[in-house]
Amino acid sequence: MLTSQETKAVPFAKRMANLGTETAFVVLARARQLESTGRRIIHLEIGEPDFDTPAHIVEEGVKALREGFTHYGPSAGLQETRAAIARYVTETRGIEVTPDWVVVTPGAKPIMFFTILALVDDTDEVIYPDPGFPIYESVIRFLGAKPVPITLREANAFRMDVEEVAAAVTDRTKLIIINSPHNPTGAVLTRHDLEVVGRLAVERGIYILADEVYSQILYEGKFQSVLHVVPEARDNVILLDGMSKTFAMTGWRLGWGVMRPELAAAVARLQTNCNSCTASFSQRVIGPALFGPRDEVELMCAEFRRRRDLVVEGLNKIDGIRCLLPAGAFYVFPNITQLGMPARDVAHRLMEEAGVAVLAGTAFGPGGEGYLRLSYANSVENIREALSSIRDWVGRL
Secondary structure, X not given: OOOOOOOOOOOOOHHHHHXXXXXXXXXXXXXXXXXXXXXXXXXXXXXXXXXOOOHHHHHHHHHHHHOOOOOOOOOOOOHHHHHHHHHHHHHHHXXXXXXXXXXXXXXXXXXHHHHHXXXXXXXXXXXXXXOOOHHHHHHHHHOOOEEEEEEOOHXXXXXXXXXXXXXXXXXXXXXXXXXXXXXXXXXXOOHHXXXXXXXXXXXXXXXXXXXXXXXXXXXXXXXXXXXXXXXXXXXXXXXXXXXXXXXXOHHHOOEEEEOOHHHHHHHHHHHHHHOOOOOHHHHOOHHHHHHOOOHHHHHHHHHHHHHHHHHHHHHHOOOOOEOOOOOEOOEEOOEOHHXXXXXXXXXXXXXXXXXXXXXXXXXXXXXXXXXXXXEOOOOHHHHHHHHHHHHHHHHHO
């Protein structure tokens, strides 16, 4: 038998060197490790609502199991589920789509992966926000394409500068990724921003991956999609959405993409090769959730607003930290440059020394240096305790 020292290294494919990860899960694992030793850790690192899935949705899932929805379904999703999503998108985005535009996936990430896989060759370029959800860049690099980051600046309320987007477009640009409300900053693109990007896509024949998974967690105004503003871009847009954030259903793994039918068929074929299909019983809850009671969702969003105001006010009272008021999602992105150390070091020391788990802004790209991401998907009591611990730790620097 070979000993551990004699075991040969796994000869990974070269492409694996280009595949990134989500630092949130790495930090969560370390936090759990510290907790196992008896340490008290306050979790502000993970992007997951701390609420239970609404009871009526759970009951629909139980009902589906009892009715025998425990077998394979079509790769693109159950017909009635696709019809419900098509109706929902038609009503909420103001454009008419039919079920053949819809692909249901186990979580929203497969739409990112499958869309880029279906559209982007290794000679192509993809424009995306930096800081931004790390899986964007990870998948672009994994497929050998060229990532083209657009730096988000605090002075522009962390919105993509659409003039920079336009200047970054070349003959090789295949896809522009937009995310509004935005992870990690909570920024929301304006109507003007969406109009410029949408018209650019139509004029240059570029696709847009519109990540709108936080569309229902909005604190200012009414949500606007690029499809609202530039409806003629419908054939150019891949809309990404899902159940995880709005309905506190992260563990159900339910997402979907809405795109022109020939692209939807290609994405469904990729799903056939990867997942076969999304769990049939879980799909049965999507329609009742989208068109059922919204009381619990509204209460959750109201509580998020309360927490947002609390955490922003508390952070702005700490010397060396300043924090903008985000317009959506459930994250804040405070500026920590006055603390005089890299964001990664600050995040590490806050957990190890203060018992508060947060993410460095650089977990979302180089443009996040000088910032932290805090998720306020935690109780008011825990947020207050975390703010006190951060203030005390900063005071000891």
